[in-house]
Amino acid sequence: MTKTQLVEQIKLKQSYLCVGLDTDLAKLPKHLLKLEDPVFEFNKAIIEATQDLCVAYKPNLAFYEAMGPKGWLSLERTLEIIPQSHFTIADAKRGDIGNTSSMYAQTFFETYGFDSVTVAPYMGEDSVKPFLEYKGKFTILLALTSNRGADDFEQLELNSGSKLYEEVLRKACSWGSSEQLMFVAGATRPEELKHIRTIVPAHFLLIPGVGAQGGNLAEVSAAAMNEEIGILVNASRSILYASSDENFAEAARAEALSMQEEMSVLLQMAGVV
Secondary structure (H helix, E strand, O other), X not given: OOHHHHHHHHHHHOOOEEEEEOOOHHHOOHHHHHOOOHHHHHHHXXXXXXXXXXXXXXXXXXXXXXXXXXXXXXHHHHHHHOOOOOEEEEXXXXXXXXHHHHHHHHHHHHXXXXXXXXXXXXXXXXXXXXXXXXXXXXXXXXXXXXXHHHHHOOOOEOOOOOEHHHHHHHXXXXXXXXXXXXXXXXXXXXXXXXXXXXXXXXXXXXXXXXXXXXXXXXXXXXXXXXXXXXXXXXXXXXXXXXXXXXXXXXXXXXXXXXXXXXXXXXXXXXXXX
């Protein structure tokens, strides 16, 4: 999916919602556990309940890898039922020397057909370039994350006076264009999002942390939206686990609908639709 196609979907649906499929077997409604593939059945119900309200799905690979071969099968079956109109993100946070990164890129872009993959940038350009070689695919680099430990490294001040995450943004822009690169920027730091926009004015930002982590959608949108909208806001637990009962899909839809309706208003207020 190209950047233009993604923007078109956002405008069509009046939504920049990404639903994170962090499907935890221990948190699934009990009635699903009797089924042969409860993870897939849960994902299927969530996708059917939310697909008209969101533009992207982001499976977190850790939750599937932890289950071994069964988890990979659940992931593959899940990808098969995500509509082609939706942007897919492999939340894998890979990053290694060039030949290994080439294999990671092949895994997610060719074998599984994802539109994008999250990548850790801290091994430098040669660890990221193999992902950027795929036309029509996006590499989503970690920039300023929403976790508490982000301050350990990302906020370190360099001799130049810049912070480390700022240097990541600036350097990465020389590796690829806004048609190839996105950046992860956490919703729990809205004051930093506005600053990030000054460094990467044209790139899409994937923004986790709205919902269970406490990020405010209106604040985040005001700080990070650009003329092409330029943001995907991810929500995982607040949607997936809105209910633990048999009505979990209906509850998930209600939560997603609430976010989509607010996003529609914010898009209109920003004058970008």
